[in-house]
Amino acid sequence: MRHLTALFAGCLVMLTASANESAPAAGTPAASGAAATTAVKPAYVPPVPATKPAYVPPMSAAAQRAKEEQAELELSQKIAARLAEMRARQKARVVAAAKARKQADAKRRQDELAAAAAAEARRHRTDWSYEGETGPANWSSMNVEWAKCAGGKRQSPIDIRDGIKVDLEQISFDYRPSSFREIDNGHTIDVSVEPGNFINVANETYELQGFHFHRPSEERINGRGTEMVMHLVHKSVQGTLAVVAVLLERGKQHSLIQTVWNNLPLEKNAVVAPSIVINPNDALPEHREYYTYMGSLTAPPCTENVLYLVMKQKMQASPEQMALFSRLYPLNARPVQPGFGRVIKESN
Template sequence: MRSLVLPLIACCCVVTAASGASDPLISPSAKSALAGVGGAAGAVSSSSAAASAKSSAPARKLTEREKEAQAEADLSARIQERLAIMRANQAARVAAAAKARKDAAAKAAVEAAKPKVYSNEWSYEGESGPANWGKINPAWAKCGSGNRQSPIDIRDGMKVELEQIAFDYHPSSFNVTDNGKTVQVMVGGGNFITVGNRMYELIQFHFHRPSEERINGKGYEMVVHLVHKDGEGRLAMLALLLERGKQQPVIQTVWNNLPLEKYDTAAPSTVLDPMDLLPGRRDYYTFMGSMTTPPCQEGVLWIVMKEPVQASPQQMALFSRLYPLNARPVQPSSGRIIKESN
C-alpha cells in the first residue's frame, strides 16, 4: 500500500506545482515551494534512471599497460609469499641445528663423565692384532710407539767377552694352562739364572709359532720363552729357538699334561726339569727389549741362545694344530746395542 501512496503523492505534487505556477491566486513564495517539490521529484527520477543505465553498461577492458601492471603486482605478491615461507623454513632449520648441537654437547658431557672402560682383549690377527695393540688400551701405548720393542731380527751383533750365564735349575712341580693364545707352563719356585751380577727366578715358560726372533733374517719353526723376574720386578727373557729333530723330553712332558679344554689348567703330580730344555752350547745374544705381548713393557733383558733346541716334527705338529699363528711380527732394531758371545 505504501508503494502506491508515494507515487501518487509525487504525481499530485507535480500537478499542483504545474497548476500553481499559472494560478494568479497563489503567492510567489508558495510558487517557489511548489517548484522545489517538483524539482526534487524530478531529480530523484533522473538519478534512478542514471543508476539503471550505469548498471546495465558493459565493463571497461583493461589496457595492455594495466594488464602488465596487474601481472607484475601478482608476481610480486607470489614472490613475497614464497620468500616468507623460505625464511620460516630457514629459521626452523637453524633452530633444529642449534637444538641438535645442544643435545650432542649434553650427551658428550654425560659420556665424558663416565669412567673409561678399555678392552683387554687382543689377538695375533685382525682388528685386535699387533698393529692395533697400542690403540686398544692406553696402558698398551708402548706396543705402538715404544723405542725398544721386541722381537727383533738380530743382526750385526758386537762380539764381546760375555760372561757365562749361571743356571740353577732343578726338577720342579708345574701346571699347564691353555690360555687361549699359547700353552703356558707355570714352574715351582727355586729355579734361578744369574747374569750381569743379577739373579732372576724362573716364573713360567710358553711357546710361539713361528719363532718371534730371527737371526740375520733366518726364522725358526717355534721358540720357547722362559720368563724370569728379579727381586725388584725386573724381567729377563731367555729364548730357545726350536728346529726339527729328535723328540724333546720336557716338551713331551708338557704335551702329555695338556688340559682337554682351552682356558683350563692341568696340575700333574709329576715334575719337570727346566735344565733339560737347554742346548749343549750356552753362547748367546743379548739386548734390551720388551715383552712381546700387551702391555709390551720395555726394560726387559733378552737372552737368545745361539744354538737351537731340537723338537720332533710330531711335537711341533701338535702345537700347530692348537695355534697355527701366535707370534708378534719383528720390530725395528735400529739404534739397538746387540752383544753376542764369541
C-alpha cells in the same frame, strides 16, 4: 437470491467431491446388484474456541534484579569452573612436560654414561690377538696402558744382526726338578713352575717364573727364524725381567715339550697341575753361547726394559710335536720390531 444461488453451488461442489471420492476405481466392478451410493454428509464439528493465555503479572524491579543477579552468579560459577578446568589441564600439561624433560635428561645422561663407559672400555680392552682388528698393529690403540706397543723404542722381537762379538759372561743356570702347572690361555701354552729356579747374569739374579711357546719363532737371526721358540721368563727381586729364548727346529723328540703336551688342558683357561715334576734344564741346549739386547714383552702391555738372552744353539722338537702345537696356534708370533740402533752383543 444470490445467497441461494451460492448455497446451491456450494452444495453441488460438495456433492460432486463426495461422489468422486465414493465412486469405484476405473476397471473395478461394483458390488453385484448394488446401486450407486449417495455421499453421506459429515457430522458438524463445532470449532474449539481459542484458549486465552493465563494472566502473568509483570515482574517487579526487585525480582528482575534478583533474577539477573542469579543469572550473573550462575555465569560466574560456570566461568570459574571452566577456568579451573583449564588451569588443571594446563598444570597437567606442565607436569607432563616436566616429567618428559626429566625422563629425557635422565635418558641422555644414561646414554652419555654408557657412551663414556664404552669409550673407556675401548681404551682398556684386553681381547688382543695376533691377527685382524685385535692384532699387533692395533694393540696400542686398544688400551691406553699398551701405548708402548707402538711408541716404544725398545720393543721385541727384533732381527738380530751385526752383533758385537765379545767375551760375554756365561749365564749361570741353577735349575732343579720342580712341580708345574699349565694353562692354555688363549694365546699360547703357558707353564708355570714352583719357586726355586734361578739364573745369574751380569751380577743380577732372576727367578724362573715359567715358560711358553710361539709359532713361528719371534726372534730372527740375520733374517732367519725357526718353526717355534720357547721363552723362559725370569724376574728379579726388583721386578725386572729376563727372557731366555731357545729356538726350536724340526728333528728328534723334545722330552720336556712331550711332558707338557701329555698334560694339555682340555679347555682353554683351565689349569692343569700334574702330580709329576719337570726339569727346566731340559729346555736348554748343550752349548750356552747367546745373543743379548734390551727389549720388551712381545705381547701387551709390551713392557720394556726386558733383558733378552737368545741362545745361539738351537734345540729340536719332533714334527709331531710341532704339528700338535700348530693345531692349537698356527700363528702366535709378534712381527719383528724396529731396532732403533740398539746395541746387540753375542758370545765369541
